[in-house]
Every structure is written in C-alpha cells, then in structure tokens.
Amino acid sequence: MSRPTVNDIAREAGVSLATVDRVLNARPGVRAKTVSAVQDAVARLGYVRDMAAANLARQRRYRMVAALPDGDSQFVETLAEALTEAAQSAVTARMELEITRYPAEDAHALAALLGRMAPQDVAGVAVMAPETPVLRDAIRGLKSKGIPVIALASDLPSTERDHFVGIDSRAAGRTAAVLMGRFAGAASGQILAVAQSMQLRDAIERRRGFDEVMLADFPGLEVLPTLETHGSDATLRAVVTEALRHARDVRGIYLLGAGHRALAATLADLGLTGRFVVIGHELTPHTRRALLAGHIDAIITQNLGHLARSTLRVLRAKADHAPIDEAQEQLRVEIVLRENLPPDQ
Amino acid sequence: MSRPTVNDIAREAGVSLATVDRVLNARPGVRAKTVSAVQDAVARLGYVRDMAAANLARQRRYRMVAALPDGDSQFVETLAEALTEAAQSAVTARMELEITRYPAEDAHALAALLGRMAPQDVAGVAVMAPETPVLRDAIRGLKSKGIPVIALASDLPSTERDHFVGIDSRAAGRTAAVLMGRFAGAASGQILAVAQSMQLRDAIERRRGFDEVMLADFPGLEVLPTLETHGSDATLRAVVTEALRHARDVRGIYLLGAGHRALAATLADLGLTGRFVVIGHELTPHTRRALLAGHIDAIITQNLGHLARSTLRVLRAKADHAPIDEAQEQLRVEIVLRENLPPDQ
DNA sequence: AGATTTATGAGGTACGCACCTCATTTCGCG
DNA sequence: CGCGAAATGAGGTGCGTACCTCATAAATCT
Known part of the structure; x- marks a missing residue:
C-alpha cells in the first residue's frame, strides 16, 4: 500500500540493510551479483528513494552560485529577482543561492571569480556571460575541479557547460x-x-x-x-x-x-x-x-520564474549526478501582448 | 550559520521543546504569553519549519481526488495526463491523487460522488464541472465536513470553493x-x-x-x-x-x-x-x-503542467490550512503559434 | 491556605534514510 | 586446503520534526 522503504528492499533482495545502502549509494565493496539482486528488488517493488528523508539524513547543504553581469540591465535585474525568489523556496531542499555580480564585459574578472571557487564550498555555478576564450578556460577549470556549470539565459555551446537553461x-x-x-x-x-x-x-x-x-x-x-x-x-x-x-x-x-x-x-x-x-x-x-x-x-x-526554478533544479541534479527531466526543463517561447500581460508579481 | 531548529527556538524562548511543538502545531494548553514568547523567538531567529522533516515525522498521507467529466474531450484527457504526471512527482510530498470520472452533464452523479467522500480518507478535492445548484450543495456538504474544494479549469464562483485554479x-x-x-x-x-x-x-x-x-x-x-x-x-x-x-x-x-x-x-x-x-x-x-x-x-x-502542479500545491496548502502564494499560482494566458509551439512532451 | 485546574517540562519513539564500526562469512587463489 | 582479501551482516547514531505520556510546577478558585 504505502511506498516501499529500504527495509522492504533488503527483505525482498535477501540481503542486509547495509548492503542495500551500499548499492543505493554506489559505495564500493559489493559483488556484481549482489548489486543486481538489489537492483532487481528495487525494480520489482518500485522503490523510489524518499529524497526528503535522504537529504535530511545526508545533512548536506548545496551552496550554488549564480554569476551575473553588473550594470543597469533591467533583464538582469529581473532575472536576479527571480533567482532570489526561487532560492527562497529552495531552502527546504537544502539549497542556497548566492548571486554574484561581475563587471560586465570583463571576462577576466569573471574568470578570476570562477577560478576562486572550490568544490568544498560551491556545489554548482550558473553563469550568464558572453562566450569568450577566457571564460571557456575558466569553465574548463571548474569542471576539472568537479564543479558543475550551467549557462544561464545565453548559451555557451562551445564550452564544457553541463547544461543550458533558457529559451532557444x-x-x-x-x-x-x-x-x-x-x-x-x-x-x-x-x-x-x-x-x-x-x-x-x-x-x-x-x-x-x-x-x-x-x-x-x-x-x-x-x-x-x-x-x-x-x-x-x-x-x-x-x-x-x-x-x-x-x-x-x-x-x-x-x-x-x-x-x-x-x-x-x-x-x-x-x-x-x-x-x-x-x-x-x-x-x-x-x-x-x-x-x-x-x-x-x-x-x-521567457518566464523568468521558471528559468530560475529550472536553474536550481538542474544545478541540484548536476551536483547529485542525477538525471535531468529534459521535458520539465524546457522553457517556452512566450508571447506577451497587452491583453495577456501577467499581473505584476 | 545553519538554519535554526525547534531546539534553538526552545532555547531562545526559554521554554521546553514540548511547548515549542505545541505552539508551532497550534495545540492547546499554552498560555497566550508563552505563545507569543515562542513566536517572538521564531521571528527573531528566522525559523522556518523543515517541511521535509515535518512530513517525515507526521507520517501523514494526503489523498486528493480530482473529479473530471467523462467523455472524449481532448482537453480533459490532456488535463488528466498532466494531473497524473504532476501527482507522480508529488509522492515525495506524501500526496496521492486519484482521478475520478463522472458522467458528463450528470450533476447528480457528481454530487453523489462528492457526497460519499469522508474527511478521514480524502484530504482535498478538485472539481471540474459546470456550475449547478446540485453541485453547489454538494460542495457545501464537503466544506461542512472540513474537506477543501477547489475549482479546476472552470470556476465555480457562486459556490464555497476554496480556490480556483485556471486562467481567466x-x-x-x-x-x-x-x-x-x-x-x-x-x-x-x-x-x-x-x-x-x-x-x-x-x-x-x-x-x-x-x-x-x-x-x-x-x-x-x-x-x-x-x-x-x-x-x-x-x-x-x-x-x-x-x-x-x-x-x-x-x-x-x-x-x-x-x-x-x-x-x-x-x-x-x-x-x-x-x-x-x-x-x-x-x-x-x-x-x-x-x-x-x-x-x-x-x-x-494555459499550461496544463502548471495547472496540475498548482492544483496539487493549492490542495495541499488548503489541507494544511497553510497560506497560498497567490503569485506563484497565477496561470498565464499563453499564446501559441506554429513558431512557438512547445515540443511534444 | 488548600484543592483543583491548567501549563509546562522531561523524555521517549518514530519517520526513511545515510553513514559508521566491527564482527563474521564467503570467495578467490596459490 | 588454507590463507588473506573481499563481501556482507548486525547494530548503532543522527538528521529535524511530530506526537505521546507522565510528572511537576504554576496559576486559579473557593
């Protein structure tokens, strides 16, 4: 009736809870045969990890950073607001988002900013910037440190960014x-x-x-x-x-x-x-x-609220090495006329 | 640094954990003075309940029901699909959604269906139906039993529905x-x-x-x-x-x-x-x-995916007597041309 | 003041999971 | 066959919260 738990999996697979845990969290020290026995049990019972409980236990916090250009662009301001708002409801998912500004047009400043990031205190980075060789190298550096990077609003296809969030x-x-x-x-x-x-x-x-x-x-x-x-x-x-x-x-x-x-x-x-x-x-x-x-x-x-939420979801998924639901992250090209202007806020 | 917990609140307010719990969950047996002392501490520390942990402990399951008209309407089918999909990702939030069909145009059948619902096994109902006196009475009945009701896609303004989810x-x-x-x-x-x-x-x-x-x-x-x-x-x-x-x-x-x-x-x-x-x-x-x-x-x-998710969020909020973020639940009037047709699925 | 009611505290268990330790079993290999 | 290494089991603790019980302290009434 209720959702199966790790205990049900252990019983079903005929192994101990410790082994189930090892398999579910991809820890070493389990024979291939046992791994598949557990995976079969998972499939048979239709087990889905209770992410809420998992996160609670894991006690991990995700500190994400969004790097946006400085300046007086209304678009960037609105995007920053949307990100801030999305971050607020993401605290329940143990995520924090720091929005950092870099001097617009200054690719080196941005690169320096990104270069200072360490995996132990940054779980993922979202970057909105024009594509430059300097940035390309900086992103490569982040990736080599194991920090996921996604392009925000404007794509960076020739870099090693993990994902692009924005419309076509x-x-x-x-x-x-x-x-x-x-x-x-x-x-x-x-x-x-x-x-x-x-x-x-x-x-x-x-x-x-x-x-x-x-x-x-x-x-x-x-x-x-x-x-x-x-x-x-x-x-x-x-x-x-x-x-x-x-x-x-x-x-x-x-x-x-x-x-x-x-x-x-x-x-x-x-x-x-x-x-x-x-x-x-x-x-x-x-x-x-x-x-x-x-x-x-x-x-x-594009709906900046969706964009912001999508950004956080994708960053989180990348940080967890989890798959992304591409369909959900697809942003629509929206048409706004005076008559269908959404209410302010 | 980290988020404050109930224990921090107890310490800050100079009361025990049990009292904090009583206040937070609006249980009786606490003096008004003590209540406000706790609330002050909450405000001072900026405490936000960890909903994940709360739900885990609460071990409550929310069984929601959506009543849709039967028949071969593509819109209703698409809506049903969107609801089913939204319900899948809502299992983490301990919610289940049962989609019930009633004979279209048969207000009495719908009313009978709604009349059979009991608060102990239904946490909330979403109804898509034309407004009739029979339905109005049925909704009144649900409300008197303490079951929240929201109107889906088509509003029922003259009834006691708690909310309307859909576009204007x-x-x-x-x-x-x-x-x-x-x-x-x-x-x-x-x-x-x-x-x-x-x-x-x-x-x-x-x-x-x-x-x-x-x-x-x-x-x-x-x-x-x-x-x-x-x-x-x-x-x-x-x-x-x-x-x-x-x-x-x-x-x-x-x-x-x-x-x-x-x-x-x-x-x-x-x-x-x-x-x-x-x-x-x-x-x-x-x-x-x-x-x-x-x-x-x-x-x-309207974006049926959003509509479906909004429906579940609102039902949940109503079931918990929690406030609704009106801005988030606002659905946009979307314009779709061939050129901005979103990809299928 | 004493009896009675009402508030509060102390402490426990549970939720589903992560992660740890240590003992024990099983396996592979010479 | 025996040995070391690898695999597994058993059991515990903690995450933040809900909810329960029982004891005790404080307020209220007579």
Whole structure:
C-alpha cells in the first residue's frame, strides 16, 4: 500500500540493510551479483528513494552560485529577482543561492571569480556571460575541479557547460517574425532591426530566426541590416532617426535587445508613435510599461520564474549526478501582448 | 550559520521543546504569553519549519481526488495526463491523487460522488464541472465536513470553493480578440464565433472578453452571434456552412470551445481552407496538429503542467490550512503559434 | 491556605534514510 | 586446503520534526 522503504528492499533482495545502502549509494565493496539482486528488488517493488528523508539524513547543504553581469540591465535585474525568489523556496531542499555580480564585459574578472571557487564550498555555478576564450578556460577549470556549470539565459555551446537553461533564441526570433509579418499586414515594406551589438550570440540567433521566417512567409517585407546601439540611448536615437529618413516604407521595428525606452522617446519626438509595429524581447518593468502604453505591440519572452526554478533544479541534479527531466526543463517561447500581460508579481 | 531548529527556538524562548511543538502545531494548553514568547523567538531567529522533516515525522498521507467529466474531450484527457504526471512527482510530498470520472452533464452523479467522500480518507478535492445548484450543495456538504474544494479549469464562483485554479477566461477571450483583429488585418468584415454551448461559463466569459476588445479596438469587424454545436461535428458542419452562405465578408472564425477537427474538415470540403483567420482555445494533440497543418492560426491556452502542479500545491496548502502564494499560482494566458509551439512532451 | 485546574517540562519513539564500526562469512587463489 | 582479501551482516547514531505520556510546577478558585 504505502511506498516501499529500504527495509522492504533488503527483505525482498535477501540481503542486509547495509548492503542495500551500499548499492543505493554506489559505495564500493559489493559483488556484481549482489548489486543486481538489489537492483532487481528495487525494480520489482518500485522503490523510489524518499529524497526528503535522504537529504535530511545526508545533512548536506548545496551552496550554488549564480554569476551575473553588473550594470543597469533591467533583464538582469529581473532575472536576479527571480533567482532570489526561487532560492527562497529552495531552502527546504537544502539549497542556497548566492548571486554574484561581475563587471560586465570583463571576462577576466569573471574568470578570476570562477577560478576562486572550490568544490568544498560551491556545489554548482550558473553563469550568464558572453562566450569568450577566457571564460571557456575558466569553465574548463571548474569542471576539472568537479564543479558543475550551467549557462544561464545565453548559451555557451562551445564550452564544457553541463547544461543550458533558457529559451532557444532562434525560435524566439522566428516567433517575433510571425507576429511582425502578421501584425504589419502589408504585402510590402521594410522592417528595421535594432540591436545592442551583433557580437552577442543571442542577437545573432534571434536575427537568424527572424530572417528565416520573414524570407519564407513574408517575402514582400524587407528586413534592413541590423542597427547597432552599443547600449547607448543617444546612438539608438541617431541610427534610428537616420534609418527612418532613408527608408521610406518602414512597417515595423524589431528590437533584438534592450532600448525600448529610447526607441519610444525617439519615435515620440519624430511624431511617429504608433506608426510602426514594434516587437521586442524580454518582459521587464520597462517593456511591461511600454506594452501598456502601446509603444510596443508584442514581447517575446521567457518566464523568468521558471528559468530560475529550472536553474536550481538542474544545478541540484548536476551536483547529485542525477538525471535531468529534459521535458520539465524546457522553457517556452512566450508571447506577451497587452491583453495577456501577467499581473505584476 | 545553519538554519535554526525547534531546539534553538526552545532555547531562545526559554521554554521546553514540548511547548515549542505545541505552539508551532497550534495545540492547546499554552498560555497566550508563552505563545507569543515562542513566536517572538521564531521571528527573531528566522525559523522556518523543515517541511521535509515535518512530513517525515507526521507520517501523514494526503489523498486528493480530482473529479473530471467523462467523455472524449481532448482537453480533459490532456488535463488528466498532466494531473497524473504532476501527482507522480508529488509522492515525495506524501500526496496521492486519484482521478475520478463522472458522467458528463450528470450533476447528480457528481454530487453523489462528492457526497460519499469522508474527511478521514480524502484530504482535498478538485472539481471540474459546470456550475449547478446540485453541485453547489454538494460542495457545501464537503466544506461542512472540513474537506477543501477547489475549482479546476472552470470556476465555480457562486459556490464555497476554496480556490480556483485556471486562467481567466475573459482575459483569454480578450487575447483571442487582439490576435483576431490584428491577424485579420482588415478594416471591416465579419467574424464567426463557434461554441459547443453558450451555457458554459467559460464560453460566456471568453465571448465577453472577445467582444470587449473587438468593439473597442476593431470596430469595423462584426462578430456574429455565437453558433452552437452542442458537441456534434455534424451540427458544426451544418451551422458553419449555413453561416458562411449568409455572411459574405467573413474574415475570421473564433472557436470558443472544441471542434477544431470538424471545422477544418468543413472548410476543406467547402474549399475555403486558409481563407480565414482561425483562432481557438486550449492546446491539445488535435489543436497542435491543426496548428502545424496551418488550419489554426493561433491557440490561446494555459499550461496544463502548471495547472496540475498548482492544483496539487493549492490542495495541499488548503489541507494544511497553510497560506497560498497567490503569485506563484497565477496561470498565464499563453499564446501559441506554429513558431512557438512547445515540443511534444 | 488548600484543592483543583491548567501549563509546562522531561523524555521517549518514530519517520526513511545515510553513514559508521566491527564482527563474521564467503570467495578467490596459490 | 588454507590463507588473506573481499563481501556482507548486525547494530548503532543522527538528521529535524511530530506526537505521546507522565510528572511537576504554576496559576486559579473557593
């Protein structure tokens, strides 16, 4: 009736509790034959370890670290908040999460930070950073110490990261494109693409997905070369103003990265508010307000709460050398309009 | 350093462990002054009960029941699957979920089912059913026995249900409307609305939200009176064919309930596939295929995995008389297009 | 003040599991 | 066959909490 316990397994397998324990925890000193006898009993009874009791007994604490770039990015702030919140409900699972900031763009500082970590006090690390050779080496160093590493929000595929938690940027770009094409509702015209920098993997991937769909499904709409703002509002204003002067039939603006506020201000000053379909990424307080104000038509985003919880689950699984339920960790590409904007908090 | 335990509380409050236990578990026989002394200590030390250990010791099992309508609804099937899956990972939390089916449309059968439940073997009930006086009484009965009840997917606001788990149908309808209006991309025309029955609260609410947005933002588009199919494919075919004959400028079809397959077949037979914007609700294997095939342009849905997990969390909280984290239980109105269709499973 | 009720303390057992020690059995091998 | 090594058993302790009993202390009433 009730769930079988280790004692039931011992009885069923005809061995002692000590042996069951040795097998379950992969401790040495058990003959192969005995191991399989125990495993058979486990399978037969459908035993599942009571993780709560196991953790209680194990008395182990998991100190995880998340390394996020410093700076004033709303996305990073929102992500940090989500992580903090997720960490709170993870205390019951004996997990703690320390959120560390490193100077953005400073790969060496990040590498130094990661280099200082020791397996005895860090059970796993989540890193959000652009891919650089320096970081690649730092991650290799962590791995060689036996510390699991996962990439957060932005993937690091060429490194030895154990996992990536975040959405597929290309799929996000494709989704943005469908909405752009259908909302624009025009057979022809031009689309402005604006990004912080086309060096960032996310922006590249989004643009790629965007182009794929635009070319295939909305061939009449021409997506102009990506304008780069380098994180400066002034630059954004300048390049967008310039682009709008030249391109006379612009139907939409695709914001691959940040800059929603600067764009809204620029369009307002040009008296063009509401004239284009504007589609952006990531739901933050800024983009939320922009959606409500009608300055943005749609936001393609991921649920940061899920992302945060997934991060902790994956870190934990990696620390325990346990398998990951890929299906559960799959994050959806979400579409947010004013009408389905989730309530704040 | 580590989390404080009940022993720390006892020491801090200057009382014995037994008294701390009495206070924490709201057992009688403690003076008000002592109670607050303990509570102060809890607050001072920031004690949080180790739920894992508590449940282990409590040795309590939570048997929950979900009552779903019988029949061949894909939505109900998918929901049942999600509940089953969520229940599997809830065994660690000592919860079991029994999914019971009752004859759809038979409020008395459901009421009888609920009436048989006793507090000693049922810790909480989730009900998905239309609101009827019979059900209202049955829920009142459960509540008087001390069994918490929550409404699943479809709300029962006029009953004494403890909670509703599901999305706001009106918001879902509003979202459908924005997409319809923008995808249709026409200043004028007509929209067909098709529902199983306009007796169902969900359909009414969706239609209300849909109308609100259409009237306000797309005044040129006229939403025709809802066609009712009563769950019959033949009826759907008949009423839609008839409606399309009369209305000459139809731009879109809004499916408030089930019937995606019948609609696709009907449109195919009329040679009208792809001529209208089709928007529906709830992601199921059927609607997934329809999206992929291009028979549907968008699906407004809720994440059934979240719904299922939320259901269990809320039931548990209610059974424990614990507070609910409203923010976490908030389900989002999700928009699914072909491009952001989540991978199957 | 004495009797009675009410609060509190002390201490134990259990939950399912991890992890330890030490004795005993079984195995492999020369 | 005998020996050392490897495998296994028996039994204990502790994790943080619930819940129980019984004794004792304190408050309350007459």
